[in-house]
Amino acid sequence: MVRTRATVRDLRRQNRSVLLTALFLDGPLSRLQLSASTGLSAATASTITGELLDEGLLVEAGSVESDGGRPRVLLRVNPAFGHVIGVDVGETGIKVELFDLAMTRLSTVDLPLVEVEPGAVSDLIASGVGSVLAEAGVETSSVLGVGVGVPGTVERGTSAVVHAQTIGWDAVPLEKMIRAAGVEPRLFVENGAKTQGQAEMWFGAGRGAGHAVIVLVGSGVGVAVVTDGVVHRGATSNAGEWGHTTIVYGGRRCRCGVRGCLEAYAGAEAMLGRYREALRHNDPPVDQQSALEELLSSRSAVARRVVEESVGYLGAGIANLVNLFNPERVVLGGWAGLALGARRLDGIIAATAEHALRHPYGQVRIELGRTGPDAVAVGAATLPVAALLETGADPRSVRIPG
Template identity: 45%
Template sequence: MRRTSRDIRTANRYEILRHVITESPVSRPELARLTGLSQATVATLVTELSELGLLVEAGFEDSEGGRPRALLAVAAGRGALVGVDVAETYVHAELFDLSLTVVARADREVRPGENGPEQVVARIADAVDEVLEGHVGRVLGVGVSLPGQVDREGGVSVYAPNWNWHDVPLRALLAERIDLPLHLDNPLHASTVAELWFGAARGRQDAVVVNLGTGVGAGLALGGGLYRGIGNSAGEWGHTTLVLDGRLCHCGNRGCVETYVGAPGIMLNLRELSPGSPLLHPDDQTATVRALAAAAAEGQPVAVKAVQETARYLGAGIADLVNLLNPEVIVLSSWVTTCLGELLLDETRAAVARHALRHSLAGAEIVLSPVPTDPVCLGAATFALEQALAPAPRRTP
């Protein structure tokens, strides 16, 4: 895809603001070093961002002689962003100031059988209304992360297998309820950006962010930036085959990674080990995973075994990513990872070591996400921020 000069300027503004947010306060020469842009280009972009009300000067750098260098910081209170994490069982929204600090949160449940487009739109709109209640000032935009494949340019949910959605014009439906700029993408891309900005992928060139929820996927950061693929659908690792002729997946294939390490797959792992386990909540995957995590933490044998089985499958799948991509870091993220925590991490590391090529794995770390807030909301907010930084199109006479 050819990039226009407007695209390049947007990307450069975004990079400058990204580094000011994560390194604040920072000088112009340091921004040139961090971004690889010339000092003249940095000076121009900083002026533009200041005129947009996004940057302010925040004192001066100590100098051993010569003119002190002005330090820059983000103007945190001069705007807000909303990030929305839409998953198969919940909608979580967060309001951020311009330093990407969380100001407000809201949650809505998505119950089985209540996942039609109109129902999901209503829950998103309600959550956004709640986080904006009482907010005074400009809102630059709302970033919405949706499960499955998303056409971010067209604002369409192309395919969400767990809901059986096909080509749903979600941005248009949301625009009827939310009168703000709207930007759609998926959780793989959102969580990867969050890790690049504030998490375990920060400063790394090549990283994989493995999302474990109802659905499963792997966000990719290659060469220091988010990798989307030609159709914005890179990362659908959850629908690669792990077991030939294995469990039936919502996508229509059998033996997908997701069917063994996503929340419904973990329930099956537990049921196969102990069909009558009191940890099973047949109609509530969240309650089952939480009960399993609590029991495993207490050392209950069946629970520990279920986590080990899950990690065995997960490790084999991650080993494929290690052998294929040779990343610096693999980050385990999303709510299933948060629930199962260190036990899942330890068992997964051991399983990866059994399956991955030694040289491919030698330089790689496998870690839990350190992002303190919902990484999908955080990443979704950055997508809204990126679009807000686009220069106004030139008017032709």
């Protein structure tokens, strides 16, 4: 539903956005190709690209001969127009990465975190941002924005507020705190599962899908739901708490206090916990990742049963998403999801098929994620880029260097 009035200015903004987005996503294109792919007239495509070239947003990228006629001049987004930074706030440390506008990684910093206290995290982010800029020799003034992926849910008002039960954050005004710690560029705070989903959509297994579900299985489980190319947020940006949907009514108690949550069955922590129970061990492992590897490769009957059951629960959970959202694609990611999927993807797909309705199941393709361990940071860095593309880099709202 259209909600607001439009003025003549909005036209230009929107058409700039359309052109810029086409160039960003589909690489170098000539003016005439742009005209064809966006539907704009050649004249308009020319005027607008001219404007964008003047502003430094675009650069020429060589030319291609055309049979007999004037060769086409290719245009692309100027990688040096500005930079973006992505931050991944984890429970044990933060990762900060600097990219140019073509999303080429220029520098990275990993900083261990002693205690997950909001003030300490904010200071660490500020110092990390300083480090990546210094390392690559990039000016703060050329940074278009800093995206921050955090655990828990993010309430986006005038300034982002974070709620993360697992690390004890209750209504932390993180955006203000990071700003106070000395980070100047525009900030984009978002849930880590959603930033990772964004990365998977732009650069991974989600490419090209309009409706997709990115399932993240790590210690716990999460999901990013993409509808019509947009990550779903809900009324207060809390949407997507898949891990705490009930899948076994009256079942095991989850760390959130409720019985029967999916997360009590399908995350790495839950799998290892059920395995320990079956073996009557008690101490939780020091390193979940290697413990999970061990469980997955064990040939003992107990281990195989635990894994088999987890595959079933996970499949049922995915089937619920398929039935509710009717996506074209499901991407299974997260370190535990990738580990489990590498060995048992067929089993997960079969379990999904068993629990989903025939028709929506017939429309979906289930794949493993294809982004690396820094997906959260990459996804976070895409947020300022997305904002730039959406506004068409409106010179009235975005600072133009020079």
